[in-house]
Amino acid sequence: MTTLVKYHALGNDYLVADPELGAPAPGATATRALCDRRTGVGADGVLYGPLPGPGADPQGMFQVRVFNADGTECARNANGLRIFARYLREHGRTHQDELTLRTPGGDVRVRLGGSATAACTIDLGSWTHRIATVADGGQVAGDAELVGVPLEIEPGTTVHATAVHNGVPHLVALVDDATTELAARLGPLIVGYARFAERPNAELLTVEDRRTLRVRIWERGVGHTPASGSGACAAACAAHRLGLTDPAVNVVMPGGTVGVEITEDERVLLSGPTSLVGRVTLADEFVPLLRARTPR
Ligand SMILES: N[C@H](CCC[C@H](N)C(=O)O)C(=O)O
Structure with a gap:
């Protein structure tokens, strides 16, 4: 089952x-089948774990891998890892309030709240404003710092761009009025911009005041x-670097508001709620769809 x-x-x-609940091995085929919102369970991604191997222990260190809905792997993320930490505690895998999650993108610390539904905080550590770029001939040219520069993402469309790499790449575009419609138009252009060697996630940012950001998201792979x-976090780091905001801000998104804080030693902390939807037991006729068809 x-x-x-x-x-x-x-x-x-x-x-x-979770392998203990009969989950398939981490992979693209299973992820796509599970995340499909019509023919599967439906989700933005799958968290595979806790995985066996070095680092998996009951003292609060667990291994996990994160996949996007399209089956691509992302080195790590923030909401998924906060959710995974909650899962571990509410399924009796740990009694610790502070966990270390080991991901292909490095170790991340999560602090759980006093109750299951309380806000939990992730420490994403430091970040850079660098992004890998491609030269004219198509080869990777190097790593450019991008802070508040105009970037023509298609002929006639220029965005005010700041790169943030916080375990995964983001491109934050400062706009006068960040709306979901604008994100749906500019997001795919930013994610698909041919000059970036690695596709970034896209965030449209409008600074409401020094402590409030409005953000709309278009994720790669989702x-x-x-x-x-x-x-x-990327939006908060970009706004702070541009001198527009204080170190602690509320980030307002269509789904709700989270708190982001930049510490004096330049780490970024995110606090926000998580919600449990429920358990889904897959039907026997669905399970074969989790495995790639083996070529004859
Ligand atoms: N939703 C995630 C980000 C996913 C990033 C992923 N789409 C990628 O980098 O491939 C978060 O809360 O941090």
Whole structure:
């Protein structure tokens, strides 16, 4: 029997695929089948774990891998890892309030709240404003710092761009009026911009005041999401670097509001709620769809 547990963080939804509950091995085929909103369970991504191997122990260190709805792997993220930490505690895998999650993108600390539904905080550590770029001939040219520069993402469309790499790449575009419609138009252009060697996630940012940001998201590997943890952090880091905001801000997204704080030693912390949706037991006729068809 294969059981998945579904959670969301302000509408950014993930399925926990735990080997102990019969989950498939991490991979693109299973992820796409599970995340499909019509023929599967439906989610923005799948969290596979806790995985066996070095680092998996009951002292609060667990391994996990994160996949986007389209089957691509992302090194780490923020909402998914906050959800995974909650899953571990409410399924009796740990009694710790502070966990370390080991991901392909490095170790991340999560502090759980006093109750299951209380806000939990992730420390994403430091970040850079660099992004890998491609030269004219198509080869990777190097790593450019991008802070508040005009970027023509298609002929006639220029955005005010700031790169933020916080475990995954983001491109934050400062706009007068960040709307979901504008994100649906500019997001795919930013994610698909041929000059970036690695596709970034896209965030449209409007600064309301020094402590309030409005953000709209278009994620690589997913598309529209009503909230993003690392995206909210990226927007806060970009706004701060541009001198527009204080170190602690509220980030308002369509799904709701999170708090982001930049510490004096230049780490970024995100706090926000998570919600449990429920458990889904897959039907026997669905399970074969989780495995790639083996070529004859
Ligand atoms: N929603 C996630 C970000 C996912 C990023 C993913 N789309 C990628 O980098 O491939 C978060 O809360 O941090």
